[in-house]
Amino acid sequence: MSSDAAKREAARAALKFVEEGCILGVGTGSTVNHFIDLLAAEGPSIRAAVSSSDASTQRLQEHGIEVMELNSSGDLDLYVDGADESNRLLQLIKGGGGALTREKIIAAASRKFVCIADRSKLVRALGAFPLPVEVIPMARSYVARKLKALGGIPNWREGFVTDNGNQIIDVSGLTISEPIKLEDTINAIPGVVTVGLFARRGADVLLLGGEDGVERIDRR
Numbered sequence: 001m002s003s004d005a006a007k008r009e010a011a012r013a014a015l016k017f018v019e020e021g022c023i024l025g026v027g028t029g030s031t032v033n034h035f036i037d038l039l040a041a042e043g044p045s046i047r048a049a050v051s052s053s054d055a056s057t058q059r060l061q062e063h064g065i066e067v068m069e070l071n072s073s074g075d076l077d078l079y080v081d082g083a084d085e086s087n088r089l090l091q092l093i094k095g096g097g098g099a100l101t102r103e104k105i106i107a108a109a110s111r112k113f114v115c116i117a118d119r120s121k122l123v124r125a126l127g128a129f130p131l132p133v134e135v136i137p138m139a140r141s142y143v144a145r146k147l148k149a150l151g152g153i154p155n156w157r158e159g160f161v162t163d164n165g166n167q168i169i170d171v172s173g174l175t176i177s178e179p180i181k182l183e184d185t186i187n188a189i190p191g192v193v194t195v196g197l198f199a200r201r202g203a204d205v206l207l208l209g210g211e212d213g214v215e216r217i218d219r220r
């Protein structure tokens with residue numbers, strides 16, 4: 001089974017968490033694209049979606065799904081999103097698509113976060129995937145020096161601008177033995193908008209598509 005087919009099966013499995021008439025939080029990425037397409041084709045009819053990116057907003061609207069601002073929706077019952085890595089505690093690295101800040105906000109505003117991915121995303125320890133950090137543009141070099149001092153190798157995602165008008169630094173070489181501590185440390189650097197470590201608010205349910213079907217892991 002291809003990784004794309006595995007993502008699609010994980011996305012399909014998330015449909016059963018969606019309740020008719022709800023306002024649904026929707027993430028960003030290729031797995032979520034499958035989810036949006038499947039939701040429109042065979043999922044329950046929802047009242048509206050709160051979207052984590054311009055790309056997801058466009059896709060939702062192309063399917064005729066109304067998109068609502070988080071400022072109008074209040075807290076959400078469910079958020080569905082992908083991830084770049086997850087450990088068994090369902091702490092995540094996200095932001096490969098650059099939508100980490102809005103994703104973190106919607107995850108925080110949601111009672112349940114269902115994460116969908118192919119099985120390759122499950123890792124013993126986070127950090128092989130370069131950790132994305134969204135930064136205010138004028139702080140980029142300063143933040144990069146601070147990330148270097150933490151032991152990372154910062155790499156500016158040159159040419160990429162987030163939906164919030166900011167820039168991304170991808171940090172490789174970090175040993176992420178204490179994800180919550182590292183999330184707090186990086187978030188405290190002036191100029192950082194947010195780090196793509198979702199450790200304080202990880203997923204509640206992880207659905208992993210693979211050869212043997214979809215494995216479900218619940219947060220302990």
Ligand SMILES: O=C(CO)[C@H](O)[C@H](O)COP(=O)(O)O
Pocket residue numbers: 027028029030031032081082083084093094095096097098099100103
């Ligand atoms: O965090 C994200 C975007 O900011 C995505 O969820 C993450 O990059 C996974 O993407 P994909 O589903 O394409 O593998």
